[in-house]
Every structure is written in C-alpha cells, then in structure tokens.
Amino acid sequence: MTTVEPSHARLGTAARTWRTFRRWQRSRPFWGGLFIILAGVEMLASTRLTLNGLSFSSGATGLLSLLIPAILGTCGVLLWLSPAQRLFYSIVAAVTTVYSLIGLNLGGFFLGLLLGIVGSALAFAWVPARPAKLAADERDTEADDERDTRVDQRDADLLDVDGPVGVE
The missing domain is CATH 1.20.5 (Single alpha-helices involved in coiled-coils or other helix-helix interfaces)
Structure with a gap:
C-alpha cells in the first residue's frame, strides 16, 4: 500500500505548534516584551511584600503600585502584538522603569528595575529579519x-x- 504522505514524514501536532510559535516569536521582539512583562509582575509583587511585620507601601496612596506595573505589562504585550511600534513602546517602558526607582519600592527592589531596563534595551535593539x-x-x-x-x-x-x- 502506498500513500502520498507517509506517516513517518508527517509532523505531529506538538511539532507543528512549536514551529508555528518559533516563527511567530522570531518575527517580533519577544524576549524584550517578556522581560518587560516580568518586570511589571515583579514590581506588582514587591508592593504586596511584608518582611517581619514591616510592610512596604508606595506612591500616592498606592496608585503608582498599580499604575507602573500596568504600564509595563501593557508595553510588553504591545511589543508582541505591534512590533512595528517597538521603539515607542520600549522608550515608554524604559522611562516608566526608571521612574519606578522613586515611585515604587526602589524599582521593585532593583530586580524589577533591572528586568525592565534589559527588556527595553532588547526591544529597542531588535531589528526584523x-x-x-x-x-x-x-x-x-x-x-x-x-x-x-x-x-x-x-x-x-x-x-x-x-x-x-x-x-x-
């Protein structure tokens, strides 16, 4: 029995899905967006932190503790969805990240600041192939x-x- 496409030559669903994801990932500043989103998540988590009964609060009545991570998360997602505007979104993310140094627990105790700056730099430097x-x-x-x-x-x-x- 002959077939046009033998079974051993067909890719599985997982392999096709992975190949599709890799093609999508390479067509946009994926790692820059991921680092920026992680910076936003880390900064949001740092506002809910308590150490030995010492609680940290930030910003004017906590507004910045929600606003800065929201801006960073939005910039990271928009870098993925609209790679043509990567320069604008990476600059907005970098400025927001630097502002978090004074507005949000020292930029999420410097870890969020570092993630945000690295992500912004990666997104800014990305060039489509x-x-x-x-x-x-x-x-x-x-x-x-x-x-x-x-x-x-x-x-x-x-x-x-x-x-x-x-x-x-």
Whole structure:
C-alpha cells in the first residue's frame, strides 16, 4: 500500500505548534516584551511584600503600585502584538522603569528595575529579519556592482596608458 504522505514524514501536532510559535516569536521582539512583562509582575509583587511585620507601601496612596506595573505589562504585550511600534513602546517602558526607582519600592527592589531596563534595551535593539530571498537578491546586486567597478577600473587603466588627452 502506498500513500502520498507517509506517516513517518508527517509532523505531529506538538511539532507543528512549536514551529508555528518559533516563527511567530522570531518575527517580533519577544524576549524584550517578556522581560518587560516580568518586570511589571515583579514590581506588582514587591508592593504586596511584608518582611517581619514591616510592610512596604508606595506612591500616592498606592496608585503608582498599580499604575507602573500596568504600564509595563501593557508595553510588553504591545511589543508582541505591534512590533512595528517597538521603539515607542520600549522608550515608554524604559522611562516608566526608571521612574519606578522613586515611585515604587526602589524599582521593585532593583530586580524589577533591572528586568525592565534589559527588556527595553532588547526591544529597542531588535531589528526584523529580512526575508531570505531579498537578502540573496541584495548579495547578487552587490556582486554585480563590484564586478562592474572592476571592469570600469580596468577600462580606465587601458585608456589612461599615455595620460589624459590634452594634458602635457
């Protein structure tokens, strides 16, 4: 019995799902968004902390303890959903993270501050990859340009044997 697509050649559901996720992940600043979301979660958790009966409070009646993590979480999700606007969202996240240093328990006891700055830097530095076909076309164009330059230089050397015309 022959089949068009043998069973050993088909990918399983988990493999297809993982491949789809990896393709989606590579098309956006995934790690930057993840670090920014983790910074927001850590800062929110640090506002609910008590150490040996000592409770920490932050901001004007606790508003900043909810607002700063909400802004960071929103920026992280928007980095995933709208990667074209990554520069704006990463700058907003960086400014919010730096402000959390004075507005929210020293930036979530410096851990949230560190996560937010690293995530913002990753998102800001992320550049979308060019499709493979475009990259190959550009390499071909650059090779053609280099070849044309060498031919032009050789022609100029051949014409310039006795020096420029009209100059003695």
